Amino acid sequence: MSAAHRLLVLSGGHPYEAEPFAALLASLDGWAVTHLIHPEAEAAVGAGAADDADAILFYDMPGYSFEGGRAVTRPPSFAYRRAIAHHFARGGGAVAMHHAIAGWAEWPEWAAMIGGRFLYAPGEANGERHLDSGYRHDVRYDAVVLDPGHPVTAGLPPRFPLRDELYLAPVWGAVTPLLRADHRFVRDNFYSAAEAVAGRMFSNSGWDHRPESDLIAWEKPVGNGRLVYIQPGDGPAAYADPNLRRLIANALGHVAAA
Known part of the structure; x- marks a missing residue:
């Protein structure tokens, strides 16, 4: 790929280990x-920072503050929304990783772009009411690779091991499935996000969440471009995994070619 390809990476709003993530980007x-x-990223994008990017890598979870045992949310600025739509x-194109699926709870169009939503509190996603999501x-x-002929999965083994965080959250719309996790996405295998925000980590007491999709990577069209969502990517072990690095590199090359 030519060095002329320009990648804008957005992070912040969710903790992560900066040096291992920087090593992933350097690869x-x-x-x-x-x-x-963030928060500087929001203003910079609104002022034109994304105007010449061939692709954006969203590894951010903006629009939240966690106060008094609850998630306080706000929408992005008009300038930011306009810049992303443009x-x-x-x-x-874009690749959204891991916690980016939770970003901008008060911007429904963002969830529609991704094709899924992680909810920190019970609320609406894709016109339906949902309980808070699971982690x-x-x-x-x-x-498990679902489409071995797709450019995003090129060179990956048919299945490969990961150690990472998984989400129990709704997925919808015209997505092209790329990877699934060999794991049961049911209430008993996850903890309530709202319980965690309230200070009760690793609890699913009284939380009767429905089963959800086992998809962990997919592609979907957005405007005249396309977006690939990749759920893996919680921390250093995932950042360094050669198969995940290949998946991310493939996805960025694919969306930049739109």
């Missing part, structure tokens, strides 16, 4: 990387 051959961190309208850290599972 992306052929990309000129600009990394912006990026896709002109054929720009489970340090799950050992196999990722």
